[in-house]
Amino acid sequence: MVKSLAALFLLFSSSCLLADTQTAESYSGDYVLKVNYRYMLSKPEGYDADTAKKWPLIIFLHGAGERGTDLELLKKHGPPKLLATGQKFPAVIASLQCEPKQIWNPHGVKAVTDHLIKTERIDTSRVYLTGISMGGFGTWETAMEYPDTFAAIAPICGGAGVRWVMADRIAHLPCWIFHGDKDSAVPVENSHKIHDALKKINAPVKLSIYPGVGHDSWTRTYENPEFWAWLFEQRRQQ
Secondary structure, three states: OOHHHHHHHHOOEEEEEEEOOOOEEEEEEOEEEEEEEEEEEEEEEEOOOOOOOOEEEEEOOOHHHHHOHHHHHHHHHHHHHHOOOOOOOOOEEEEEOOOOOOOOHHHHHHHHHHHHHHHHOOOEEEEEEEEEHHHHHHHHHHHHHHHOOOOEEEEEEEOHHHHHHHHHHHHOOEEEEEEEOOOOOOHHHHHHHHHHHHHHHOEEEEEEEEOOOOOHHHHHHHOOHHHHHHHHHHHOOO
């Protein structure tokens, strides 16, 4: 653990002068419903040099404020913001964009995930899903619909809604939940409710509540090397 944390600290100390590695991509197809998602794609350093190596995949779902047709909006928060400053991650990262006036479609998220697994060199035992606010809700929705796709999920300031009654569907799935206790946009009770339901069935769930923090509980989370160390340690049994 100490070595992995140290390595991640080196990743996060990358110079802001390094180039943004993200490229604009899109996916369109039929998967239960018509799917049409734009996304920013980042490949890790060394991806092209070793054509035999497979890499973890992180799917990131943004909040309501980044919906639209301009992918640059995604760089306001989360992993795409960090990547835009030149920070590096040992994974392929796809930051999806939701269309205007829409919410996350779990079938669409799954379709893009499957597309990336087919077209990139992905370690299918290390596929991760995380999101903020509306994307936190989307993370729960997608995990509930497709509980055997991901190695771990990290919903931030979201909630599972009435799906907390279906907690047993993801009883096997490692999950780290984050929320600020002063969140006036999405009440912290949303995270407590699904956490308690998962804890009751002995699921591998963790909950971090930030004292005095409002809606933005994602900046602190994504800038924490301990979070990334935990995420990359999770592997799905195949």
